[in-house]
């Protein structure tokens with residue numbers, strides 16, 4: 001059994017497992033089935049803990065890697081209002097990463113360990129953030145499609161069996177909903193604009209549609225973790241179920257914008273069949289893009305490492321300030 005690591009906030013290495021009895025596993029599953037929340041100090045199977053650490057840390061990494069392609073557009077946003085909104089969005093994503101790292105820390109891994117896994121390329125993050133943002137319309141498409149897919153995926157996690165993850169997701173989903181709307185509003189403005197602006201919006205849709213679809217992970221047949229995650233109520237729906245819901249909601253939005261099906265030559269309104277169209281190509285491009293050896297992944301990781309390096313002095317200054325505050329506080333009292 002594990003000694004739970006809440007009191008040390010995961011700053012110490014996990015103790016070695018000493019085995020789990022079938023009775024313990026059964027009692028645990030009964031709690032999950034009864035919709036009890038599992039809390040950090042409760043007993044949990046090691047595989048449950050590891051699955052959560054993997055999923056939550058991948059999720060946290062996605063949030064902070066996702067700040068970079070959008071952050072690139074802050075200086076190039078077309079108006080002061082757009083700039084202010086984009087700054088707030090990128091800042092929100094950083095906040096999401098922080099809540100999620102904190103939730104993962106309750107499982108006995110430290111933020112430093114997770115960061116090391118990200119920067120060394122051993123941890124995964126959502127492959128969507130390896131695609132370049134070429135035009136302003138990409139910022140609209142990211143908000144509309146990427147945050148839209150994230151909401152579809154993440155709303156069910158608000159009911160996840162692990163308490164700290166479920167609670168962190170409530171605020172994150174509220175903020176993602178705002179992000180989705182600001183992205184749609186950018187797309188709407190472009191779609192109602194000049195011919196060049198409409199073409200830019202269509203081009204962004206064409207490039208972001210398939211990667212957004214792949215945010216839901218591999219097909220159910222290829223998914224490694226879904227079945228067990230659903231038994232443990234970490235996931236409530238399978239990858240393909242969520243993907244289909246996303247398509248069903250997003251296609252009418254695209255039609256409202258007057259945009260065409262991204263597949264060359266396809267008729268408007270035929271998108272519902274699109275998911276089964278090119279599973280091999282989709283799967284292959286997805287797998288390539290989620291590997292650390294892929295050039296786009298390597299570039300994104302390099303940008304993340306550079307951001308980490310550039311932010312070093314800020315973290316040092318914040319730590320020095322906190323130390324000063326701590327020494328001053330007793331004197332003031």
Ligand code: BYC
Nearest residue numbers: 059062063066125126127150215216217223224225226290
């Ligand atoms: N990219 O068995 P599966 C955001 C990996 S950030 C790369 O189905 P699972 C935002 C998967 O890790 C949105 N890899 O796994 C931020 C696994 O690899 P390993 C992030 C992927 O966990 C800034 C393997 O494929 N959201 O919203 O049951 C700006 C087999 O997959 C991807 C979350 O993370 C991918 N897309 O299901 C804007 C949500 N998908 O570890 C927006 C929480 C899968 O076995 N996470 N892989 O080597 C989840 O819901 C689930 O983890 C997933 C995958 C649906 C993503």
